[in-house]
Amino acid sequence: MQSIYERIEYLIKQKGLTKKSFCEQLNISTGNMGDWKRGKSTPGTHKLIEIGAFFHVSLDWLILGKNAPEIVRESAEDYFFEQIRQLDCQTDELLPSEKEFIKEYIAFTEYRKLKSADDNS
Structure with a gap:
């Protein structure tokens, strides 16, 4: 997993969500998600924090891909x-x-x- 998008996609699959459901729960437009996939943009800082909290993973892993996804409680x-x-x-x-x-x-x-x-x- 090289990109932030790929890590987010991995977490979505691990949690058994659809991308649409994930977007709805975090108030993310599908257009933004598409831009992340194409590498046109990345989630902003506040959204990365929300995503990390939603999946209970560290921002180090989400942003940089350091180590395996670390569960944060x-x-x-x-x-x-x-x-x-x-x-x-x-x-x-x-x-x-x-x-x-x-x-x-x-x-x-x-x-x-x-x-x-x-x-x-």
């Missing part, structure tokens, strides 16, 4: 602050307000995922 757990999971995490370097911001951002991300899932069902 995001959860609301306090993984930045749990010493067992990240022994090298320097939590004492973060201000309490910074820790709180990160927790809020994780909660917001979970909310958006749930809202997106509800909207698509």
